[in-house]
Amino acid sequence: MRNNNHGSVATYVIIALILAAITYIEFAIVEYTFSWLSRGAVMFWLILLSVIKFILVVMFFMHLKEDDKLYTGFFGSGMLLALGTFIGLIFLFTVASTTNFTFTNQSPEPTEVIADTPRTSVPPADPSARIVPPTAEPADDFVLGTEADGPAPEAGPFDVAVAEAAYTSNCAACHQATGAGLPGLFPPLADHVDDIITAGGRDVLKHIVMFGLAGQIEVHGNTYNGVMPFWSTLSDQVLSDILNHISTAWGNADALPADFEYYRPEEIAETRSLDLSMQDVYGERSALGLD
Amino acid sequence: MSQATALGHAEHKPPYRSSKLPDVKLLMWVFLASDCMMFGAMIGTYLVYKGRSLVGPYPLDLFDIPLTTVSTFVLLMSSFLMVLALDALRKDKISQFRLWTTGVIVFGTIFLGFQVFEFSHFMELGLYQKTNLFGSSFYMLTGTHGIHVAVGVLWLIALVVASYIRPTASKDAVYLDIAALYWHFVDIVWIVIFTVVYLVDFV
Numbered sequence: 001m002r003n004n005n006h007g008s009v010a011t012y013v014i015i016a017l018i019l020a021a022i023t024y025i026e027f028a029i030v031e032y033t034f035s036w037l038s039r040g041a042v043m044f045w046l047i048l049l050s051v052i053k054f055i056l057v058v059m060f061f062m063h064l065k066e067d068d069k070l071y072t073g074f075f076g077s078g079m080l081l082a083l084g085t086f087i088g089l090i091f092l093f094t095v096a097s098t099t100n101f102t103f104t105n106q107s108p109e110p111t112e113v114i115a116d117t118p119r120t121s122v123p124p125a126d127p128s129a130r131i132v133p134p135t136a137e138p139a140d141d142f143v144l145g146t147e148a149d150g151p152a153p154e155a156g157p158f159d160v161a162v163a164e165a166a167y168t169s170n171c172a173a174c175h176q177a178t179g180a181g182l183p184g185l186f187p188p189l190a191d192h193v194d195d196i197i198t199a200g201g202r203d204v205l206k207h208i209v210m211f212g213l214a215g216q217i218e219v220h221g222n223t224y225n226g227v228m229p230f231w232s233t234l235s236d237q238v239l240s241d242i243l244n245h246i247s248t249a250w251g252n253a254d255a256l257p258a259d260f261e262y263y264r265p266e267e268i269a270e271t272r273s274l275d276l277s278m279q280d281v282y283g284e285r286s287a288l289g290l291d
Numbered sequence: 292m293s294q295a296t297a298l299g300h301a302e303h304k305p306p307y308r309s310s311k312l313p314d315v316k317l318l319m320w321v322f323l324a325s326d327c328m329m330f331g332a333m334i335g336t337y338l339v340y341k342g343r344s345l346v347g348p349y350p351l352d353l354f355d356i357p358l359t360t361v362s363t364f365v366l367l368m369s370s371f372l373m374v375l376a377l378d379a380l381r382k383d384k385i386s387q388f389r390l391w392t393t394g395v396i397v398f399g400t401i402f403l404g405f406q407v408f409e410f411s412h413f414m415e416l417g418l419y420q421k422t423n424l425f426g427s428s429f430y431m432l433t434g435t436h437g438i439h440v441a442v443g444v445l446w447l448i449a450l451v452v453a454s455y456i457r458p459t460a461s462k463d464a465v466y467l468d469i470a471a472l473y474w475h476f477v478d479i480v481w482i483v484i485f486t487v488v489y490l491v492d493f494v
Contacts, residue, residue: 009378016371023367026361026486030493051488053367054479061374062475068312071320077322082331089335103319233423235345 015060015152022049157262163241164249170231171242179250187219190250197247198257199288204269206263207281209243214278218291232272236265319469323476326439330480333435334487337428344423350492362405363485366440369398370478373471383461385454392451392467395474396434399444429488436484439477446470470474 027047029042037045059065064072168177171189175181177188196205212230216223231239240263247256247263276284310317376391410430418426447470453459 012371012374012378018366019367019371020364021362023364024437026490027356030490031356039494046486046490046494049481053482055369057475057479057482061370061478062472068310070310070312072319074320075324075327078321078327081324082327084443085328086331086335089332090338093339227421230421232421233345233427 006106011060015056019053019056022053025049025251041147044117054129070218116141126288158241158244163245166234166238166241167245167249170234170238171246181219181245181251183222184224187217187222187224189246190252192219193246193254194252195290196285196288197260198255201288201290202261203271204281204284204288205247206239206243206268207274207276207284209239210268210271211274212278213281213285215286217282217285227278230278236268239263239268240265309334309365313465315469316472319472323472326365326480327474330432330435330483333428333432334483336487337432340424340428344425346423347414348367348413348418348422348425350425350429350488353418354489354492355409356493358405358409359485359489362402362409363437363481365398365405366402366478366481369395369402369409370475372398373474377464377471380459380462380467381461385459387461388450388467389454392447396444396447397407399440399447400475403437403440406433406440410434432488433484436480439480443470443474443477446473 026046029037029045058075064075173188174186176186179188181188191204196202208228210230210232213228216225218224231242234242243263246252247260362450372391376388376395379385379387379391410433418429420427420430450467450470
């Protein structure tokens with residue numbers, strides 16, 4: 001081993017003291033508000049100080065400063081990839097997808113909403129701001145995420161474009177944009193949701209989306225034994241939009257019973273307290289006798 | 292291989308190596324690089340979900356900065372003890388190596404204790420994984436980090452125990468070296484989490 005190449009104990013003590021001091025400074029500028037430090041300055045110093053801590057540990061405690069450059073190369077390229085993923089992720093889900101998530105032009109003063117909650121880096125999804133008044137005309141303020149595959153289903157008491165955007169963001173990864181699912185992995189919604197509702201499962205469908213479903217089911221001759229996650233973390237409005245979308249899209253609307261009632265945000269709110277388990281929901285679904 | 296044989300190289304010649312670096316250490320750096328990506332994705336996910344929780348509790352209702360500062364400090368100092376332990380082993384000071392490594396184990400366990408306390412406290416206040424986006428992404432990120440710390444603690448315990456079972460000397464330092472690299476990495480991940488998850492909210 002190249003013992004003498006490595007840092008001495010004295011160096012380690014100095015580095016440890018610097019690290020401790022930096023940690024205290026970080027704590028202090030956040031805990032005690034200094035009038036001469038603007039919020040932007042605090043943010044800048046926090047990031048700079050943690051980068052310094054990071055570099056000190058990597059260079060001196062992990063010995064990258066004096067160790068073989070191959071280690072630095074491997075670690076550095078991993079860091080770069082991680083940083084790229086990180087920035088890409090943030091960009092995709094904040095900047096590039098804001099049109100899916102931000103408020104329609106009906107929301108009163110969007111700028112003020114942002115200014116009121118400066119502690120978050122992302123404009124908060126204020127539930128009230130996401131509620132779109134029922135309207136029959138297409139929402140032309142949605143630029144992305146509204147690419148319709150085929151003609152939109154007849155306009156019901158929900159905003160079709162908003163509902164489809166919510167479906168695309170939350171459901172389409174598994175159930176696909178076409179609602180066809182993936183045979184054997186994710187059950188189809190097209191030509192299946194209508195069967196659930198016709199079998200008297202309007203509430204069961206709501207429970208599946210809100211509380212998830214675990215257990216073996218059979219749809220159109222294929223067996224599925226995955227887990228449908230719960231989506232109760234979404235807002236009442238978004239959940240009712242998604243339920244209305246999957247009930248009416250892909251021709252499902254044609255097979256619905258005549259007395260079908262559209263899902264309303266208020267009933268979602270009332271259902272939340274049920275807090276069913278995935279097994280409970282499975283029992284409810286089995287009782288419909290679909291398989 | 293067949294080409295080498297055809298050229299008349301003796302078959303007992305050691306396999307070609309491009310570097311004289313110990314494989315385990317190189318592999319540890321490669322692993323840490325991949326772990327970077329995992330934590331990068333998780334921290335990114337936390338930030339993406341930030342401010343999108345529709346029901347409480349929210350970060351500002353729960354975080355206790357003085358408490359987390361203390362646990363951050365504990366973890367940083369454990370890194371300091373770790374370099375002392377490695378330095379001692381490289382100089383064949385076995386009893387010092389045991390002492391400092393045990394110190395790291397104790398500090399790591401204290402950090403885990405803080406985390407268990409924090410998690411149970413948050414759950415008392417109503418934050419579970421399924422409560423909201425903050426709950427899912429926060430427990431996912433800090434829980435994964437906590438598991439890393441726990442693995443590190445077990446690893447170091449194993450190294451200390453092993454030093455009693457068979458003679459340990461400076462020639463074995465590379466095995467402590469890679470455990471130390473892992474430990475420091477877990478520490479720097481926490482440096483990022485402490486700033487990005489905890490402090491930034493209170494600015």
